[in-house]
Amino acid sequence: MGIPGLLPQLKRIQKQVSLKKYMYQTLAIDGYAWLHRASCACAFELVMNKPTNKYLQFFIKRLQLLKRLKIKPYIVFDGDSLFVKNHTETRRRKKRLENEMIAKKLWSAGNRYKAMEYFQKSVDITPEMAKCIIDYCKLHSIPYIVAPFEADPQMVYLEKMGLIQGIISEDSDLLVFGCKTLITKLNDQGKALEISKDDFSALPENFPLGELSEQQFRNLVCLAGCDYTSGIWKVGVVTAMKIVKRYSEMKDILIQIERTEKLCFSKAFKQQVEFANYAFQYQRVFCPLSNQITTLNNIPKAVTNSHAEIIKIMKCIGSVVERGSGVRKDVINTKNIDHKIHEMIAKGELHPVDMASKLINRERKLKARKLFKVGLLGGESNSFNKKVEQPLVDTQDVLSERENSLDNKNASSIYMTSPAAISGTVPSIF
Numbered sequence: 001m002g003i004p005g006l007l008p009q010l011k012r013i014q015k016q017v018s019l020k021k022y023m024y025q026t027l028a029i030d031g032y033a034w035l036h037r038a039s040c041a042c043a044f045e046l047v048m049n050k051p052t053n054k055y056l057q058f059f060i061k062r063l064q065l066l067k068r069l070k071i072k073p074y075i076v077f078d079g080d081s082l083f084v085k086n087h088t089e090t091r092r093r094k095k096r097l098e099n100e101m102i103a104k105k106l107w108s109a110g111n112r113y114k115a116m117e118y119f120q121k122s123v124d125i126t127p128e129m130a131k132c133i134i135d136y137c138k139l140h141s142i143p144y145i146v147a148p149f150e151a152d153p154q155m156v157y158l159e160k161m162g163l164i165q166g167i168i169s170e171d172s173d174l175l176v177f178g179c180k181t182l183i184t185k186l187n188d189q190g191k192a193l194e195i196s197k198d199d200f201s202a203l204p205e206n207f208p209l210g211e212l213s214e215q216q217f218r219n220l221v222c223l224a225g226c227d228y229t230s231g232i233w234k235v236g237v238v239t240a241m242k243i244v245k246r247y248s249e250m251k252d253i254l255i256q257i258e259r260t261e262k263l264c265f266s267k268a269f270k271q272q273v274e275f276a277n278y279a280f281q282y283q284r285v286f287c288p289l290s291n292q293i294t295t296l297n298n299i300p301k302a303v304t305n306s307h308a309e310i311i312k313i314m315k316c317i318g319s320v321v322e323r324g325s326g327v328r329k330d331v332i333n334t335k336n337i338d339h340k341i342h343e344m345i346a347k348g349e350l351h352p353v354d355m356a357s358k359l360i361n362r363e364r365k366l367k368a369r370k371l372f373k374v375g376l377l378g379g380e381s382n383s384f385n386k387k388v389e390q391p392l393v394d395t396q397d398v399l400s401e402r403e404n405s406l407d408n409k410n411a412s413s414i415y416m417t418s419p420a421a422i423s424g425t426v427p428s429i430f
Contacts, residue, residue: 001242002172003221005237007184008245009207010118013199019190022166023070027183028155029170031077031133031144034059043119046129047100051366059133061188063142069190074164075137075144077130078151078347079352082283083315084275085150088227096122127352128362134348135361144289146348149318153177153283160296161289168192169225176221176280177296178214207241216244218280219253219273228276232257232265276315286346292339303333321355328355 007014009378019027038058045052066073078284081089103118130146137144147154156177158164166181167174174182175197186192200210212220225231237244247253250273257263282295295317303309314330321338322329331337351359 002170003176003224003226003237005224006172006175006221007195009237010195010203010209012204013195013202015194015196017192017194019069019071019183019186019192020068020335021194024072025165026072026074026163027066028158028164028167028169029062029073029075029152030155030171031075031130031166032125032151033110033168033170034062035129035133036123039123039125039419040120043116046123047103047119049366051363053363055129056132057135063140065188065190073142073224075133075142075157076151076155076158077127077134077144077146077348079127079149079207080318081353082149082279082318084228084272084279087230093124095123104396120361126362127359128365131348131359131361132363144348145286145346146352148286148293148320148342148345148352149353150283154285155179157285157287157294157296159285159356173227174223174225174281176217199264207238208245209241212244215246215277216248218277221245221248222250222276223253228279229272230266230269232263232269241304274312275316280312282313282317284318284320286342288346291343291346293334293337299332323381 027182035055038055038340039046041058042052042054044050044249045054063073099118102246103115103122104114106115106118111153116309125228127146134144134146136142143156145154150169152169152171152174155164155167155169156174156179159167159180160178167179168183170184172182175195178197180197182195183192184195203209209217220237220240223232223235223243224237225235243253245258254265254270257265281297282299284293285296286292287294299313305312310330310332314332319328319330321327322331323336323338325369326338328340341355348359
């Protein structure tokens with residue numbers, strides 16, 4: 001995740017802050033980043049498909065911290081993966097499976113301590129896990145949203161719309177999408193590092209990020225490597241900075257690289273760069289004000305008027321459900337999108353990958369499956385479906401005694417009222 005080597009180059013402008021600075025403000029939370037962090041405590045259970053509430057406990061602890069600091073959370077979860085990111089997802093999936101095999105062998109051999117290290121590396125964060133958190137959010141009226149695709153552009157969109165004032169995440173990709181305030185390295189005491197886009201001009205001469213245009217910034221990360229490109233061998237962010245300062249256009253950069261024997265790039269790199277530029281600028285997001293699918297930035301007419309460009313851009317921003325047919329397609333005209341289906345996805349009601357089936361809480365699903373196996377639900381599919389349609393999470397059993405004793409009205413009084421339009425899309429206590 002993120003741009004390798006980018007955050008160390010921004011060390012000069014990283015500010016140590018307390019989250020108290022954001023009192024009475026709304027901060028977006030990268031839901032999958034917290035799930036990854038939380039999974040370390042229950043990696044064995046997750047990989048072995050056993051029930052656990054430890055990742056929910058992690059969220060509860062962090063949300064209680066924000067509540068004490070009078071900060072309003074807005075949790076954003078990832079949706080479906082993009083075609084343009086297939087090579088990255090395939091590589092990660094392969095690595096997870098390799099680590100899982102090693103973990104199970106070590107476990108069988110009795111080396112439990114070393115096995116846990118590999119179990120942690122093999123965890124796959126799923127929409128069903130996110131649903132467990134969503135059910136908790138619904139129960140406690142905490143705002144959340146499931147992005148149609150990646151959470152990063154969704155969070156930046158919320159920031160652009162003025163619905164949040166900062167983003168809590170470990171992903172430096174957010175800066176390329178246009179994030180203004182990134183809050184990273186958050187600890188249990190509410191201390192963190194803040195990176196503000198406004199401070200880019202204060203960076204040293206050897207890494208003058210503030211002097212780059214947005215296009216040059218995208219070129220830099222494409223050269224150094226990101227989730228969308230494999231990068232160029234032996235080119236890190238510092239070398240990439242020197243290159244983009246000398247040549248502003250990627251086509252000129254690639255021509256110069258082809259002329260030298262010191263650097264080289266793969267055959268697929270040119271297309272990866274083109275796709276990355278589209279993904280960073282125009283990825284699909286969900287607007288909680290209009291309850292509709294839109295894009296991070298408006299797609300230029302020059303692109304939408306070209307059939308060839310439309311085919312390319314659809315691989316980078318994601319296909320959607322077509323209105324009327326209910327079929328997932330490459331739809332460019334927003335009037336032809338089934339926004340109601342995507343609203344249900346944003347609420348966590350439908351699965352974000354197939355965009356059709358009901359999304360079921362992981363823990364409730366495992367519990368129902370266990371009951372089904374012992375025959376308590378009977379053998380007919382109708383009774384099984386009827387059972388799992390009931391409330392999908394039992395969260396009260398993992399709440400602290402102190403939280404259970406709180407008066408709901410007093411507990412939520414620290415929050416200010418948000419625009420009424422938001423509550424129509426995601427539960428809100430603001």
